[in-house]
Amino acid sequence: MSPNTITDAVAALMSRAREELTELVAFKSVADFAQFPRSESEGAASWIVGALRAEGFQDVAVLDTPDGTQSVYGYLPGPANAPTVLLYAHYDVQPPLDEAGWTTPPFELTERDGRWYGRGAADCKGGLVMHLLALRALKAAGEVPVNVKVIVEGSEEQGTGGLERYAEQHPELLRADTIVIGDAGNFRLGLPTVTTSLRGMALVRVQVDTLEGNLHSGQFGGAAPDALAALIRILDSLRAEDGSTAVDGLDGGGSWEGLQYPEDDFRRDASVREGVELTGSGTVSDRIWARPSVTVLGIDCPPVVGATPSVQAGARALVSLRVPPGTDASEAARLLTAHCEAHAPWGARVRCEKTGQGQAFRAGTDSPAYAAMARAMSEAYAGQEMQFAGHGGSIPLCNTLAGLYPEAEILLIGLSEPEARIHAVDESVSPDELRRLAIAEALFLRNYAV
Template identity: 30%
Template sequence: MEVWKEYLETNKQRFLDELLDLLRIPSVSADSKYKGDVARCADAVQAAMLAAGCTKAEVCPTAGHPIVYGEIIVDEKLPTVLVYGHYDVQPADPLDLWHSGPFDPVIKDGKIYARGACDDKGQMYMHIKALEVMVKTNTLPCNVKLMIEGEEEVGSDNLGIFVEANKEKLKADIVLISDTSMISMENPSIESGLRGLAYMEVEVTGPDRDLHSGVYGGAVANPINQLCKMIASLHDENNHITIPGFYDKVLDLKAEERDELNKAPFDLDEYKKDLKVDEVWGEKGYTVLERTGTRPTLDVNGIWGGYTGEGAKTVLPSKAYAKISMRLVPNQISKEISNLFADHFKKIAPEGVTVKVTPHHGGEPVVTPTDSPAYQAAARAIKATFGKDPIPTRGGGSIPIVALFESVLGLKTVLLGFGLDNDNIHSPNEKYDVFNYYKGIETIPYFHKFFAESKA
């Protein structure tokens, strides 16, 4: 048995307890009322880096939430792995659907329930613990740099500035990220592609004040009805998106690529049963795996307007709002799509209402090559701990920073994720299996080993 495995075995309980402590900090980046907690979480990450053996660890202020940077340089001549992760989490609401407090982690049936358990505190912390394992057992085969940010869930607005300003410091040979999921523990997989994102907020204004729907109803454009009409028009009868130019740069997959993708184990009945839906939905002509992995989408993430309290109020409201996001695929560009959306949405505004469109944040889609030494090192690491070759998949989510690393630092990224699709990330009762947490800590040293060997 590798010496690091023994160390892991001996320290298992402590590794878990430390993660639970981190999960107790409500580091919600989207809501300014948690600003102090986010800062506290950054300090905790810095302390963990130092405890793990980093020779340097610093909390770097930004215009938003801080970035925590740490490093251990074994030998300048050895290859360097730059680990990226994030310590901020999604808002926890709707709170009433949680079975236990989102920031009061509990372990039930071998699963850690808490906001951030999987996304991304649990997965990020595996790297800090894996580093400790390697340092304490003198098995660290390369240099490691860690960059853990606090704004991933709100668009990483300040990370680009930080990376741009610290190119020298961040010099590395590969970026390693654990913020994605596998098909299952029985079918380990590595995401070889990620969708990009464009996130918009729209405000539709009708009359300048709330009106009585009896006195004015039928004579004045109702902003909710009009917003619904505009949103409905964004998909056609085949669930294609109708924004002019939206698909212009989309790369169509080759037949063999589609075949390969659809080889991943997938049970449609199980999928529907898990979500309790009678039917799936999506763009005509594509399978579920193609839809989530390779096709751009448009979803309303939130909508509100008028009277939403108990009982009935006959109001014709002045305003209606929606948050609308689009997942992008190669070679769509987030800013271009945001502009296409904004232009189109304003153009389709019916008479009697005015429309305001504000972009929230975006990210570019990426594809990571499966034939690179880094991907191969990850595949061998998985094989070493899971006993089988991983399946390459296309993830539906977005990690905008991956495209940024490529353009600014010239670095490729390996997505070594240990989450599961049913981890309820961004939902109530987010969880992360204790098994997966330990499996990650066990696998990461193999990656460093194989990657260092490939560069030797």
Template identity: 45%
Template sequence: MDDRALRERIAGDMPRAIDELERLVRIPSMGHPGYDPANVRASAETTRDILNEAGVTDARLLELDGGHPAVFGEIPGPDGAPTVLLYAHHDVQPEGPIEEWDTPPFEPVVKDGRMYGRGAADDKSGIVVHAAAIRALLADGRPPVSIKVVVEGEEECSTEHLPQLVQGNADLLRADVAVIADGGNYRTGVPTLNSSIRGVTDIVVQVRVLPRAQHSGSYGGPIPDAITALARIIASLHHDDGSVAIEGLQRFEWTGMQIPEDEFREESGVLDQVELIGAGTLSDRLLAGPAVAVLGFDAPAIAGSSNQIVPFARARVSLRIAPGDDPVAARQALVDHLRSHAPWGVEVTFEGTLGFEAGHGHLVDTTRPASRAAMDALARAYGREAIEMGSGGSIPLVPMLTQTFPGIEILIWGAMDERSFIHSVNESVELSEVERITLAEALFLRNLGGVSEEAAARLER
């Protein structure tokens, strides 16, 4: 099957893929507490049906104790062929402020070549890409490689059951290569292999100065309030130029593509007068260095506040770390920093367990054969050279896979682009990107199946 025939076959199959994406987007599969878990189960069942109809005849739900179900299935390939694990997730982020959506989040609408709806990009597009790529390959009979598919059901809401999903099903999931279709292109139409992800951890810090609130007239002056003390601690996390001041964190110079500042500003919507903080190139700061941010703050609300010295305040501090940095050590460095910068002897305590949530980043070795084959497949599918681009975000599954299956090659790509607004309102996916990534995936699997040891050696050179 040559490239052109595969391209035409996939183009002809797109109406079906779009129909499947609509079926999935109609299901409000939020897994967060407070949402009906039956919807996540329904999206798992629809995912199973779609995979089943695509030819993954043993597709089934993988139940997790106390968690939302994943979906798994496999199609054995020729003897000795590599095994590829295709990954996506079927749960979605909450819809957010409903009044800010131009069209209802769970009623998919196609406009100017894009499908709008929660999960249309992140990550229901990934499910559809895998299904369509499998259909395209199975039309010729047996697949060129052994294919396993796992579609997670709580990527957006929890990492609690990730060890159970991966380590608990290690025999099912074991593979030579994992294709994570939960990424995307740097820009629409620019084929991109996502070559790194940062790690992430966080901690809740509490400052206390009094057992209970006291009248600020009787005691204010000598006794500091907890908010002021905590604000000083938080202020110490950055140097004056905005670079992260926590000692002991790793950073390196990013040698891949440089992100232009004007594009970055426009895409983020940062206010014109706001300076970009930190040191080094934008890519250094975004992809190869740490970032610290306060995610939440507990203190009395303004409504109902009175003239009292606030006895305690809490902040949730998030720390993203460079790929390769150790999250446990980094989190300890954050704790040490917060403790040692507490002013006036205030009491500082921490909450939060060091579970898998203290996630590792990952740097893809793009010189390995599967990465090279993926770059080649992207270039063929898009008709232009593919780029390698890091991601500032984190995918906890990736370090879990590399820890469980030493030597596994990880590829991250997907149909998302810079206009997908994942996790935000008006999420969308460009349907032509769904088609092209499907083609890239089918070409990749076909080519990988043809990669003999000799060809692999050629790719290594």
């Protein structure tokens, strides 16, 4: 089976891949059922069931996970005595945010300037399509030379831990020799990259209360304790003067020894406005891969339009805390809670609720699977050497799988390079990146089977 055979097979399958990604993106599969219909996620899961069965997968099943969402599993047997590879993706997506801010509708896959736009195109419905492309290319070129398990999660973006708990309750289901997580991305478009480090995450809802009810700001303002102002004080205390995270008791001095992220490149990738400084200290790689980062995701308070002259009795915020490998996410959530309580001004009452969590992850890279992936990526990317990079995001399942299957090798690849703008408006995927990564995954499975 030559690389050219696989390359040609993937190229021939790209139009079908676009059709399937169009169908998948159309599902508004946000696993927040208070705002998005459960039927959209169930429809996406059903679509995946059909796709796996059409490819000859056995034991295809919709798994009802403990957080009330669904994941999809399937098994494709390979030759006798072949190793087993688990392929992971997730079909749930982030909300579209400001739909009016999208150039084209978020749930309609649209081609523009050589990229395919739509929510989930890269993160991570495109990851599932990548897996399907690789498997179909191997079939077209001869056979799939390994046993394949596929698991497609339904609540990764919510961080509610449904699949992690299901895996712990059914430890044999996802057992594999190697696990390929298709939910990361190349460091730069066209630069083959394996992600070896993920920050963990703790989500905490902070509620501040000061009064029994809102008061007229003219009659009581100046003496009545404003809950919104108290919340702002608390949130401000989470960052030092230079913008670095400053949660009491949390180590913020880590360093990254691998691939470096030039500041000019980061400013361009992040669309930082001219004259605005980056936050924190150390290298950019230190800040986004090796140190904690706190982000205020949202605040419940009156909007400017329609606001009344009132002192607010209560206010709340949702705070995300990312932590590097070596820091326990549960401990980070405890420290964040203690910090918010300790920094409350004027005796304001503070209640903190942990709403989501995922542990950090660090992969070992000295293994046959990494060697097989390095050869595959070099072939798929015209001789370029595979790079190792970190990722500031979290994939909670990684640590669960590492704990359940300590002998398994875990590799993270995917379509979420910087231009993809995942979690933002106008998310997109490069079809050329999809093509090359599908080739790389197919070649990896061939190399790994030898």
